[in-house]
Structures are given as structure tokens and as C-alpha cells.
Amino acid sequence: MVISDDLWVQAAAFVGAGFAVGFGAIGAALGEGYAAGRAGQAISHNPSLSDDIVKTMLIGQAVAESAGIFALVVAMLLVFKDVEGESLLSAFAYLGAGLSMGLAAIGSGVGSGMPAGAACEGVARQPAALSTIRTNMLVGSAVCQTPSVFGMVVAFMLLFIDWADRPFWPTWAALLGAGISTGFSAIGPGLGNGITANEATLGVARQPETSGTLTNTMLIGLTVAQSTVIYGFLVSLILLFIPKPESMAMVAWAAPLSAGICMGLGGIGPGIGEGITAAYAVRRVARDVEQNVLLTRVMLVGQAVSESTGIYSLIVSLLLIFVV
Amino acid sequence: MEIQGADMVRAAALLGAGIAMGLGAIGPGVGEGYAAGKACEAIGRNPKEAGLLTRTMLVGQAVSESTGIYSLVVALLLIFVV
Amino acid sequence: MESVAKRALALTLAACLILAVMGRLAWAKGLALGGLVSVVNFALMAWLLPKAVGMSRRRSEGWAFGSLALRFSLMALALGLCLYKPQSLSVAACAAGLFVVQLTLLTDRFLPERWREATWGVNERWKT
Numbered sequence: 328m329v330i331s332d333d334l335w336v337q338a339a340a341f342v343g344a345g346f347a348v349g350f351g352a353i354g355a356a357l358g359e360g361y362a363a364g365r366a367g368q369a370i371s372h373n374p375s376l377s378d379d380i381v382k383t384m385l386i387g388q389a390v391a392e393s394a395g396i397f398a399l400v401v402a403m404l405l406v407f408k409d410v411e412g413e414s415l416l417s418a419f420a421y422l423g424a425g426l427s428m429g430l431a432a433i434g435s436g437v438g439s440g441m442p443a444g445a446a447c448e449g450v451a452r453q454p455a456a457l458s459t460i461r462t463n464m465l466v467g468s469a470v471c472q473t474p475s476v477f478g479m480v481v482a483f484m485l486l487f488i489d490w491a492d493r494p495f496w497p498t499w500a501a502l503l504g505a506g507i508s509t510g511f512s513a514i515g516p517g518l519g520n521g522i523t524a525n526e527a528t529l530g531v532a533r534q535p536e537t538s539g540t541l542t543n544t545m546l547i548g549l550t551v552a553q554s555t556v557i558y559g560f561l562v563s564l565i566l567l568f569i570p571k572p573e574s575m576a577m578v579a580w581a582a583p584l585s586a587g588i589c590m591g592l593g594g595i596g597p598g599i600g601e602g603i604t605a606a607y608a609v610r611r612v613a614r615d616v617e618q619n620v621l622l623t624r625v626m627l628v629g630q631a632v633s634e635s636t637g638i639y640s641l642i643v644s645l646l647l648i649f650v651v
Numbered sequence: 652m653e654i655q656g657a658d659m660v661r662a663a664a665l666l667g668a669g670i671a672m673g674l675g676a677i678g679p680g681v682g683e684g685y686a687a688g689k690a691c692e693a694i695g696r697n698p699k700e701a702g703l704l705t706r707t708m709l710v711g712q713a714v715s716e717s718t719g720i721y722s723l724v725v726a727l728l729l730i731f732v733v
Numbered sequence: 734m735e736s737v738a739k740r741a742l743a744l745t746l747a748a749c750l751i752l753a754v755m756g757r758l759a760w761a762k763g764l765a766l767g768g769l770v771s772v773v774n775f776a777l778m779a780w781l782l783p784k785a786v787g788m789s790r791r792r793s794e795g796w797a798f799g800s801l802a803l804r805f806s807l808m809a810l811a812l813g814l815c816l817y818k819p820q821s822l823s824v825a826a827c828a829a830g831l832f833v834v835q836l837t838l839l840t841d842r843f844l845p846e847r848w849r850e851a852t853w854g855v856n857e858r859w860k861t
Contacts, residue, residue, distance in 0.1 A: 585670070592674055593672060596679065625705055629691065633683040636722075643672040643726045
């Protein structure tokens with residue numbers, strides 16, 4: 328039996344859609360369950376505030392869900408994609424799109440559940456600061472969604488650009504590698520940002536009058552922690568837009584695929600680690616706001632050093648793409 | 652398509668380099684971040700010792716970094732020597 | 734919560750009217766569908782998720798997953814409808830419409846105090 332190219336492409340589109348919505352839903356559900364659990368604890372501490380706590384949780388959840396909805400949109404586009412006459416290369420583009428979007432949505436979903444949970448706890452402790460706590464939570468969760476936006480951009484590029492004029496060997500590996508690179512490297516910053524935003528929200532609940540300084544310190548930490556997903560995105564762009572000559576050799580496809588895996592996995596650790604650094608810094612700033620300048624400086628130094636392994640991964644990826 | 656031994660070995664070496672550096676970057680990344688976080692906490696408690704604590708943090712991070720550097724070395728060996 | 738839903742609907746309606754006046758009927762209809770589903774999704778969440786409060790961690794995650802599956806299939810249905818009839822319902826507008834509630838929540842901060850009080854629930858009891 329001969330299976331036509333169209334059928335393969337169709338199958339790949341369905342599998343990609345499954346990756347996108349499956350991983351996206353796992354991330355969103357873990358985040359929502361976590362926030363609901365902490366809301367339950369908060370209510371048991373302070374039952375008279377259950378109404379405010381539940382409202383806070385819902386506001387947090389609605390924003391935390393955005394990454395899941397991005398993934399759903401990408402999945403539906405994949406399911407309804409008209410595959411007639413598409414070359415086999417599209418199959419790998421669709422798989423890559425699903426991986427990129429789905430994996431990126433995991434980190435953002437889980438990450439933005441954390442500030443939502445922290446806000447519930449904070450409202451139970453310090454109900455007078457309700458509005459300040461919610462604002463910080465919203466800023467934190469919204470920033471947690473950024474890594475998934477990178478995943479979505481890569482997924483859209485893989486979906487809508489016509490790759491048919493490229494040679495099948497080795498372009499398929501570059502398309503798949505592009506999806507893996509941004510997808511995996513977005514997990515770390517998503518989780519790390521959640522850890523930081525969690526502490527910042529608790530800090531605002533502890534000392535509402537310092538919320539301006541705290542939110543600023545948090546934003547600096549979040550921005551730096553996001554650098555690895557930007558590396559991942561950069562590697563994806565290079566893989567997608569610098570065409571390689573046709574070659575049947577195994578080396579020709581192993582190098583771009585390996586570059587994607589290298590940058591993708593390498594982005595996870597520094598993203599989480601830098602988030603932990605920023606979380607501790609923000610926690611101390613919440614206790615003693617005078618130390619803000621000193622702590623921000625130490626945080627940036629610490630984050631820069633944690634970043635180094637991400638930079639090694641970037642270097643190895645670039646070597647794999649350009650030198651080999 | 653004829654698969655040639657040398658080509659296959661080289662391809663496997665490149666894939667190995669990517670996986671080595673990728674996985675090898677996870678541990679040091681988290682560990683160094685944790686060390687830096689604890690240093691921030693300690694400096695917040697005792698800002699007078701900021702210089703000493705920052706130095707200690709950097710030494711600790713440099714040691715945690717070593718596994719990352721091993722991965723880098725292995726990856727470079729796999730790319731350029733194999 | 735009700736006022737968030739109301740404001741999201743008003744925002745959708747205004748955007749739809751502008752698009753309709755501009756003659757982009759497919760965009761307007763897609764946006765209306767997306768915005769409506771977004772609000773229904775939010776209402777369903779407000780109904781289902783508080784039930785997960787007080788469950789054990791594992792059960793609450795399971796419950797969240799179930800409610801998510803239900804709400805995602807609703808949104809998938811709307812997107813599927815648009816993709817099935819792309820001439821009369823714009824997919825991009827529908828996808829944008831799905832984020833109306835999130836947009837409302839995130840921009841709430843910049844609204845005048847007088848409007849915010851009602852939706853934001855700055856609790857009078859705790860005001861000092």
C-alpha cells in the first residue's frame with residue numbers, strides 16, 4: 328500500500344494540533360489547579376473573605392488561561408488546514424508548529440498560576456491591599472504569558488510561510504528544530520517568571536506601601552529571566568530563514584536538528600534559575616525597601632552568571648548551524 | 652540512498668553535541684540561580700557584608716558552572732574532533 | 734464579575750459596530766462570535782472553578798482539567814465554525830475576540846476610579 332504525501336501531511340497536522348492543545352491544556356490545568364488549591368488554603372485561614380479570594384482567583388485564572396487559548400487557536404488552524412497538494416515538507420512544519428506552541432504554553436500556564444495563588448494568600452493576609460495585590464498579580468501573570476507569545480509567533484511562521492521551494496533534505500530538520508528550539512526554551516522562562524511573580528505578589532501583600540518599587544524590581548528580574556527564550560527564538564529564526572543547500576548527507580540534517588534541541592533544552596535551566604534569583608531578591612526588597620538598589624545590582628550579577636550556560640548553548644547551536 | 656559509515660558517525664556526534672550541551676545546561680542554570688538567590692537573601696539581611704557575600708556567591712557559582720563547562724567541552728570535542 | 738462580563742460585551746459590541754460601519758462584515762461577525770464565546774467561557778469558569786476550591790491538590794487539578802476541556806471545546810467549536818465558513822466569519826477576528834475578557838481585565842487599571850470601583854471590587858469594608 329502506498330500512502331500519499333497528502334495523507335502524511337494531514338496526519339502530521341493532526342499530531343501537531345494534538346501536541347499544541349494537549350500540552351497547552353496540561354499547563355493551564357496545572358496552573359489553575361495550583362491556584363485553586365492555594366485559594367482553598369487561604370479561605371480556610373480567613374473564611375470571611377472567601378468572596379474576595381475567589382474573585383481574585385478568577386481574575387488571575389482568566390489571564391493565566393491566555394497561553395492555553397493561543398495553543399487552542401494554533402491547534403484549530405492545524406486541524407482545518409487544507410493540505411491538498413502540499414509537499415511533504417509541510418508535515419514537518421506542522422509538527423514543529425504544534426511542538427513550539429504546545430511546549431511554550433506549558434511554562435506560561437503553570438507559571439502564571441503561581442502569582443494567582445499567591446494573590447489569594449495575600450488577600451487573606453492583608454485584605455486592605457486587595458487592589459494593589461491584584462494589580463501586581465495581573466502584571467506578573469501577563470508577563471508570564473510572553474514566552475508563549477514567542478512560541479505562537481514561531482508556530483504561525485511555520486504554518487503560513489510556504490516552504491515548498493526549499494529542498495526536502497535537509498530543510499525538514501531545520502523546520503522541526505525551529506519548533507523545538509523556541510518551544511522548549513520557553514518552558515524555563517515561563518516557570519521562572521511565575522516563581523518571581525509569586526514572591527513579588529506575596530511581598531506586595533506584606534508591605535502594600537512599597538508596591539511601586541517591588542513591581543519595578545520584579546519587572547527587571549522578569550525581563551532578564553526571559554533572555555533565554557529570546558535566544559531560542561533567535562535560533563528558530565536563523566533555522567527558518569537561512570536556507571541550506573540540498574544535501575542527502577546525514578550530517579546536513581543532524582546539525583540543524585541538534586542545534587534546535589541544544590538551544591531548546593539549554594534554555595530551560597537558566598530561565599528557572601534566574602527566576603529563583605529574582606524571587607529571593609524581591610522577597611528581601613519587600614522586607615526592607617531601602618536595600619532595593621543594592622539587591623537589584625546583586626540580582627543582576629547573579630542572573631548574568633546563571634545566564635552563562637544558556638549562552639554556551641547558544642554558541643554551540645550557532646556553531647552547529649554555521650560551522651558544520 | 653547509500654548510508655556511509657563516516658557520515659553516520661559524524662551525524663551522531665553532532666546530535667550528541669546538541670543533546671550534551673542542552674541537557675548539561677539545565678542543572679547549572681537552576682543551581683547558579685538558586686545560589687544567587689540565597690546570596691540576595693543574605694545580603695538583604697546583612698548589607699554591610701555585601702562585598703564578601705557577592706564574592707562568595709561568585710565563587711559558588713563558578714564551581715556550579717563547572718558541569719556546564721564540561722558539557723561545553725564535550726560538545727566542542729564532538730563537533731570539531733570526532 | 735458581572736460588570737467585567739458586561740464591559741467585555743460592550744467592548745466587543747463597540748468594536749463590531751466600528752468594523753461593520755467600515756464595511757468589514759465578516760470581521761465584525763467573527764469578532765462578535767469570539768467575544769461572546771470569551772464571555773461565556775469566563776462565566777462558565779466563574780461557575781465551575783470555585784467548586785475546585787477546598788479539594789485536594791490532585792483533585793483540584795483534575796477538576797480544572799475537566800472544566801478546561803469543556804471550555805476549550807466551546808472555543809474550539811467557535812473557531813471551527815469560522816474555519817468552516819471563512820467567507821462570512823473571519824478566523825483572525827474570532828481569535829482576537831476570544832481575548833476580550835483578558836483585555837478587559839488587563840486594561841481595567843487604566844480606567845477612571847469611579848468605573849473601576851464597581852468592577853474591581855475595591856472592598857469598601859476594608860478601606861481605611
